[in-house]
Amino acid sequence: MPIAAPGWRVERLRQVGSTNDEARDRARDGDPGLLLIIAEEQLSGRGRRGRQWHSPPGNLYCSALLRPGMPPQEAGLFSFVTAVALAAAIDECAPAASALLTCKWPNDLRIAGAKLSGILLESGARPDGGLDHLIIGTGVNVRFVPDGATERYPATCLADHGQDDPEAVAAAYLVHLADWCSRFAAEGFAPVRRAWLDRAEGLGAAITVRLGREELQGRFLDFGHDGALMLERPDGSVRTIVSGEIVQTVPAT
Numbered sequence: 001m002p003i004a005a006p007g008w009r010v011e012r013l014r015q016v017g018s019t020n021d022e023a024r025d026r027a028r029d030g031d032p033g034l035l036l037i038i039a040e041e042q043l044s045g046r047g048r049r050g051r052q053w054h055s056p057p058g059n060l061y062c063s064a065l066l067r068p069g070m071p072p073q074e075a076g077l078f079s080f081v082t083a084v085a086l087a088a089a090i091d092e093c094a095p096a097a098s099a100l101l102t103c104k105w106p107n108d109l110r111i112a113g114a115k116l117s118g119i120l121l122e123s124g125a126r127p128d129g130g131l132d133h134l135i136i137g138t139g140v141n142v143r144f145v146p147d148g149a150t151e152r153y154p155a156t157c158l159a160d161h162g163q164d165d166p167e168a169v170a171a172a173y174l175v176h177l178a179d180w181c182s183r184f185a186a187e188g189f190a191p192v193r194r195a196w197l198d199r200a201e202g203l204g205a206a207i208t209v210r211l212g213r214e215e216l217q218g219r220f221l222d223f224g225h226d227g228a229l230m231l232e233r234p235d236g237s238v239r240t241i242v243s244g245e246i247v248q249t250v251p252a253t
């Protein structure tokens, strides 16, 4: 199956440091965007919050370079665009995983509570402060669970759900990413938010959110129209969280 979508170019590399770095280099060289860079292996793959992303051959490592004409503060919404696109791709190429697939705020996909993929957004600014480019780095565990999974942070891979071909996952992902990017540009965040909410993990549940070094407890009240997590605190106040990650979910009884 070809890895292709209308208007997009695909660059395939065997071994890189990080596909996000490759995409940043293309951006600095003036690439117009709508470029997906895929590598078989990364030697210095990175995750959110400075974590390492182990990237030997067998899983999917790719970065999309975009030049969306939008204010930098809105670019973070692409993490949800990417999550819903990837979920649609997994529905298609690993249907056995579909019923168990959830979106964990802000942008992890999980299967039955174990992490399947991670998304790392990076951007570059113009001298006037506007958004120059956006890079969406995506790692999907296809053939194996990489080092680093623990009891507190379990992980899974698609091979356990009937799909072990990173090419098939990349092909489906690009089609749905292209589609969701177009839809986001034409219709705004509302359809993305609805699709994300259809698979939201922990809505209404007691959760722990990590913000830097601080951890906050509360109830996951809502997913805002701006992508924020609304956390109801034990004292009844509501805190709007725009950046952080859910580290624990206790389902409502």
Ligand SMILES: O=C(O)CCCC[C@@H]1SC[C@@H]2NC(=O)N[C@@H]21
Binding pocket: 017, 018, 019, 020, 042, 044, 045, 046, 047, 048, 049, 051, 053, 060, 061, 062, 063, 117, 118, 119, 120, 137, 138, 139, 140
């Ligand atoms: O911490 C996370 O959950 C995000 C992980 C993102 C990993 C991907 S793999 C392709 C791209 N290149 C990188 O170095 N990181 C991202």
